[in-house]
Amino acid sequence: MADPLLVSSRVEISYKADDGYSSTESFRAGPGSFNDDPEGALLAGFEELSRLLHLFGFGEEAMRRASAAAARVQEFFDNRHDAGRS
Numbered sequence: 001m002a003d004p005l006l007v008s009s010r011v012e013i014s015y016k017a018d019d020g021y022s023s024t025e026s027f028r029a030g031p032g033s034f035n036d037d038p039e040g041a042l043l044a045g046f047e048e049l050s051r052l053l054h055l056f057g058f059g060e061e062a063m064r065r066a067s068a069a070a071a072r073v074q075e076f077f078d079n080r081h082d083a084g085r086s
Helices: 040-055 059-084
Strands: 009-016 022-029
Touching: 009 040, 022 040, 040 059
Parallel strands: none
Antiparallel strands: 009 022
16 A cells, blocks of 8 residues: 655644743645645644744653654554565
């Protein structure tokens, strides 16, 4: 089975700090949007989440979780591709 292809994406991030500051960021990508690259919104959202997590003191945990998620996806692909060879 072929890997699926990403066509479009949308990410919205909202937060509020104890000093009363709050913000909402929205990222869209895909056909007909400002960014035609479908991964654009996911990457922009990931960058904004990373910035916020580091800003509020959770950078190391964010990096651990991102690394663990990438490892799980790699394991999924390895197992799926290995199963196809049997």
